[in-house]
Amino acid sequence: xxxxxxxxxxxxPGSGAAPTTAPRRRRRMTVSxxxxxxxxxxxxxxxxxxPLLVGDPNAGDAARRLLPAGSAGHILGTDGQGRDVFARLIxxxxxxxxxxxxxxxxxxxxxxxxxxxxxxxxxxxHRAIMRTLDVFYAFPAVLLAIAIAAALGSGxxxxxxxxxxxxxxxxxxxxxxxxxxxxxxxxxxxxxxxGASRLAIATRQVLPNVAPPVVVYCTALxxxxxxxxxxxxxxxxxxxxxxAEWGLMVSDHxxxxxxxxxxxxxxxxxxxxxxxxxxxxxxGLRDLLDVRSEAxx
Amino acid sequence: MTTSLExxxxxxxTTVAPLQVTDLTTTxxxxxxxxxxxxxxxxxxxxxxxMMLLGESGSxxxxxxxxxxxxxxxxxxxxGSVTMNGRELLGLPAPELRxxxxxxxxxxxxxxxxxxxxxxxxxxxxVEVLGVHGVATTKQAARRRAEELLAMVGIPDPKRVADxxxxxxxxGMRQRAVIAIAVSCDPQVLIADEPTTALDVTVQAQILExxxxxxxxxxxxxxxxxHDVGVARDFGGRIGVMYAGRLVEEGPAxxxxxxxxxxxxxxxxxxxxxxxxxxxxxxxxxGSPPPVGAFPAGCAFAPRCPQARPSCHxxxxxxxxxxxxxxxxxxxxxxxxxxxxxx
Amino acid sequence: MSDVLLEATGLNKTFGNGVxxxxxxxxxxxxxxTLGVVGESGCGKSTTGKILLGLLAPDSGDVTxxxxxxxxxxxxxxxxxxxxxxxxxxxxxxxxxxxLTVRSSIEFNLRAHGVARAERGPRVLALLDRVGLxxxxxxxxxxxxxxxxxxxxxxxxxxxxxxDLVVCDEAVSALDKxxxxxxxxxxxxxxxETGVAFLFISHDLAVVEHISDRVAVMYLxxxxxxxxxxxxxxxxxxxxxxxxxxATPGQGRxxxxxxxxxxxxxxxxxxxxxxxRCPVAEDVCAxxxxxLVPVTPTHAAACVHVTPQAVPATAG
Numbered sequence: 001x002x003x004x005x006x007x008x009x010x011x012x013p014g015s016g017a018a019p020t021t022a023p024r025r026r027r028r029m030t031v032s033x034x035x036x037x038x039x040x041x042x043x044x045x046x047x048x049x050x051p052l053l054v055g056d057p058n059a060g061d062a063a064r065r066l067l068p069a070g071s072a073g074h075i076l077g078t079d080g081q082g083r084d085v086f087a088r089l090i091x092x093x094x095x096x097x098x099x100x101x102x103x104x105x106x107x108x109x110x111x112x113x114x115x116x117x118x119x120x121x122x123x124x125x126h127r128a129i130m131r132t133l134d135v136f137y138a139f140p141a142v143l144l145a146i147a148i149a150a151a152l153g154s155g156x157x158x159x160x161x162x163x164x165x166x167x168x169x170x171x172x173x174x175x176x177x178x179x180x181x182x183x184x185x186x187x188x189x190x191x192x193x194x195g196a197s198r199l200a201i202a203t204r205q206v207l208p209n210v211a212p213p214v215v216v217y218c219t220a221l222x223x224x225x226x227x228x229x230x231x232x233x234x235x236x237x238x239x240x241x242x243x244a245e246w247g248l249m250v251s252d253h254x255x256x257x258x259x260x261x262x263x264x265x266x267x268x269x270x271x272x273x274x275x276x277x278x279x280x281x282x283x284g285l286r287d288l289l290d291v292r293s294e295a296x297x
Numbered sequence: 298m299t300t301s302l303e304x305x306x307x308x309x310x311t312t313v314a315p316l317q318v319t320d321l322t323t324t325x326x327x328x329x330x331x332x333x334x335x336x337x338x339x340x341x342x343x344x345x346x347x348m349m350l351l352g353e354s355g356s357x358x359x360x361x362x363x364x365x366x367x368x369x370x371x372x373x374x375x376x377g378s379v380t381m382n383g384r385e386l387l388g389l390p391a392p393e394l395r396x397x398x399x400x401x402x403x404x405x406x407x408x409x410x411x412x413x414x415x416x417x418x419x420x421x422x423x424v425e426v427l428g429v430h431g432v433a434t435t436k437q438a439a440r441r442r443a444e445e446l447l448a449m450v451g452i453p454d455p456k457r458v459a460d461x462x463x464x465x466x467x468x469g470m471r472q473r474a475v476i477a478i479a480v481s482c483d484p485q486v487l488i489a490d491e492p493t494t495a496l497d498v499t500v501q502a503q504i505l506e507x508x509x510x511x512x513x514x515x516x517x518x519x520x521x522x523x524h525d526v527g528v529a530r531d532f533g534g535r536i537g538v539m540y541a542g543r544l545v546e547e548g549p550a551x552x553x554x555x556x557x558x559x560x561x562x563x564x565x566x567x568x569x570x571x572x573x574x575x576x577x578x579x580x581x582x583x584g585s586p587p588p589v590g591a592f593p594a595g596c597a598f599a600p601r602c603p604q605a606r607p608s609c610h611x612x613x614x615x616x617x618x619x620x621x622x623x624x625x626x627x628x629x630x631x632x633x634x635x636x637x638x639x640x
Numbered sequence: 641m642s643d644v645l646l647e648a649t650g651l652n653k654t655f656g657n658g659v660x661x662x663x664x665x666x667x668x669x670x671x672x673x674t675l676g677v678v679g680e681s682g683c684g685k686s687t688t689g690k691i692l693l694g695l696l697a698p699d700s701g702d703v704t705x706x707x708x709x710x711x712x713x714x715x716x717x718x719x720x721x722x723x724x725x726x727x728x729x730x731x732x733x734x735x736x737x738x739x740l741t742v743r744s745s746i747e748f749n750l751r752a753h754g755v756a757r758a759e760r761g762p763r764v765l766a767l768l769d770r771v772g773l774x775x776x777x778x779x780x781x782x783x784x785x786x787x788x789x790x791x792x793x794x795x796x797x798x799x800x801x802x803x804d805l806v807v808c809d810e811a812v813s814a815l816d817k818x819x820x821x822x823x824x825x826x827x828x829x830x831x832x833e834t835g836v837a838f839l840f841i842s843h844d845l846a847v848v849e850h851i852s853d854r855v856a857v858m859y860l861x862x863x864x865x866x867x868x869x870x871x872x873x874x875x876x877x878x879x880x881x882x883x884x885x886x887a888t889p890g891q892g893r894x895x896x897x898x899x900x901x902x903x904x905x906x907x908x909x910x911x912x913x914x915x916x917r918c919p920v921a922e923d924v925c926a927x928x929x930x931x932l933v934p935v936t937p938t939h940a941a942a943c944v945h946v947t948p949q950a951v952p953a954t955a956g
Binding site: 193196200204209 | 721730
């Protein structure tokens with residue numbers, strides 16, 4: 001983030017419409033948001049280079065199964081088939097992250113387009129788009145994802161498609177709300193009165209305002225998407241064995257819940273950490289991108 | 298116009314003045330910086346007198362008024378002295394301050410909507426204020442008094458209005474209700490912070506008449522904050538012109554607005570569109586009022602002043618007597634040592 | 641070429657909530673003149689402005705710009721016309737997109753009318769220079785500028801496509817008086833140089849009187865009086881205009897304090913909408929809203945107390 005945003009001297013009440021041309025100060029994210037950003041960067045780094053550094057995640061030795069964490073050569077132990085849990089965790093980062101990112105990217109593009117279009121359309125266009133999206137709210141999102149994934153058949157790409165579909169409506173809702181908020185402002189009247197095409201108004205006037213809240217929202221959605229993707233894999237609707245993926249690992253490990261109770265906790269913890277990190281980063285970005293307080297006098 | 302003329306704020310008998318403000322400073326402090334908003338304002342408000350604080354945005358006029366009531370809590374550091382009938386208000390413990398507010402000194406804010414509780418009927422809000430300050434002892438008496446007050450501020454059917462919620466009333470009616478609350482405890486000082494800015498012109502005229510009427514009836518001293526020269530002219534009394542947190546000129550309204558001494562006052566008056574001025578020929582002041590937190594050094598008006606001298610950019614001229622009952626903070630406004638001696 | 645630039649006839653607009661914002665409004669703007677529209681909140685002046693700009697469709701009535709009907713135009717024709725019909729909005733804090741630099745805001749309008757990319761930069765700087773801003777300020781964001789500077793940018797943007805008419809909707813109302821004078825002078829200078837006509841909407845009678853050639857006074861969605869600015873100031877005919885003038889502070893007029901408040905536009909009184917507050921209302925006022933009758937060839941008022949004259953009205 002390189003945006004320089006001015007902090008408002010909001011401790012100056014009652015002084016009327018004083019222009020706030022105070023000295024520029026770079027607004028910073030909170031400590032927790034910066035830690036979250038570090039964790040996210042680490043996850044991305046692991047996803048890119050991690051698999052090159054660890055051994056074959058599928059190489060198993062039936063004789064050395066269910067070793068506890070800290071065993072020689074197996075820092076996190078081995079699973080039911082004698083495969084190294086650490087190698088599988090690192091290798092699985094790539095697919096888990098992909099399953100988190102791709103649906104959100106798709107939802108961000110499609111959702112923003114739909115939301116902005118709805119927000120700028122007349123009564124009927126707005127109704128057509130938003131009511132159609134409302135249909136998706138009739139079902140619990142997870143249930144819908146399961147239904148879609150089941151209908152398409154298992155496999156990573158199908159689980160990504162299923163997640164992308166269920167994430168579009170909430171993103172569209174965020175974009176539509178923001179667009180409607182702008183619609184009554186003076187500069188939107190001026191933009192309409194400028195003679196510019198609707199496309200130009202949407203991309204050059206509306207989008208710069210809609211993008212920040214959508215980015216913030218989508219960052220938090222990545223965490224959710226990782227959890228959902230893991231859930232689909234857990235149910236056997238995502239990645240198929242023996243591929244390493246966090247959700248599949250949890251599913252795999254739970255059968256040993258009585259013999260090796262902490263085994264399932266390892267990939268579950270990875271899912272938790274990634275999901276929380278993206279959520280906290282989303283909150284941090286909101287503070288960073290919020291210039292609305294400056295717009296008011 | 299006032300008959301008792303003030304020569305020097307320090308020399309007059311201050312114990313009788315309902316409100317005496319001496320060298321008031323207000324600094325807003327936040328985690329990152331502190332901003333001086335009011336920078337040494339002094340004036341005296343006598344019984345039954347009206348004092349106008351006239352200024353543009355960022356001049357500190359509203360903050361001055363609100364600092365007197367100490368409405369900013371820990372967000373602002375307030376210095377100097379504010380006395381009511383000789384009693385120092387700055388540094389009073391919170392309970393005493395609370396009983397003072399709404400009792401001896403009351404505020405009419407700019408936005409009546411924000412001053413009323415949207416979820417409670419007007420009557421019950423009035424009754425509460427009367428109860429808190431012990432004006433009415435029984436519920437029935439309080440309710441009767443509430444309706445009397447609403448009638449007194451020119452509300453045609455006080456019973457209905459007392460039973461209404463704020464959103465059911467028009468802006469003008471809401472402001473009347475707020476005024477009723479403000480005068481309910483018969484304050485000695487009424488602070489009106491741009492009381493008509495949010496209202497339409499024809500309604501504004503009604504509210505201003507009402508304030509004058511209430512003042513004449515009860516002898517309340519009124520401190521009124523406005524950005525509108527026209528309102529200041531109509532209201533009369535004394536006037537203090539504020540710029541960048543300081544009082545730059547003070548005196549009887551008719552004199553100050555008729556024959557301004559400070560270049561800012563004369564610039565402001567010349568900038569008003571008046572009949573007879575050719576279109577495009579308004580005598581504007583260059584630049585804009587400095588924003589809070591970025592007041593220029595020396596005389597804050599010097600960068601915009603057509604008569605600024607080199608020394609003006611270094612030294613902030615003090616408010617000195619320039620004529621009987623008139624003061625201005627400008628070396629240009631001071632006609633010479635003769636007058637200074639007279640003061 | 642006709643002297644009439646914009647003509648609105650019989651405009652009506654009722655909103656979904658039953659508010660009759662504009663009722664039977666007819667206005668004419670001549671080339672190069674300033675028509676002031678004055679009235680209190682809820683009188684329909686801003687709605688009228690939006691209809692004239694083609695941003696809002698009237699329920700009935702017609703607006704012709706240079707002889708061409710705006711409501712009848714197709715979208716492409718209207719977009720092309722917009723180069724000649726511009727707006728300076730009210731609130732400096734929202735008249736510019738907070739996410740765009742000053743340069744981008746003005747370039748947006750130039751681009752809409754096919755000004756080549758290479759030409760836009762110099763044009764923006766020339767426009768900013770004309771309204772008294774520097775090249776360095778072109779890269780600023782709105783929150784870095786003062787209210788007066790923001791309205792200068794909004795004026796530069798409106799003038800970027802050399803319009804024939806600019807609707808100024810309370811364009812100086814939010815500014816400090818010392819800054820307001822600068823902006824009013826700027827508007828007057830620009831009109832002298834370019835011959836642009838202004839429709840100047842404001843609640844401030846003193847400002848409207850100063851900047852306008854002719855003034856229309858609105859009350860409850862209707863035009864109640866039209867006259868030259870001087871004439872309106874000196875010899876107002878409608879009792880509402882008289883009261884409005886007297887209520888304007890600091891004029892030293894004998895004050896006529898109107899009783900009561902503006903009736904709700906959703907539920908106006910029968911007959912003349914002003915009769916509930918009018919000091920000279922009679923029984924007959926409850927029958928019908930009076931039509932605008934000419935007092936002189938250029939002065940008309942809608943009141944039963946106005947004596948019609950046997951001269952053809954050109955005001956309106």
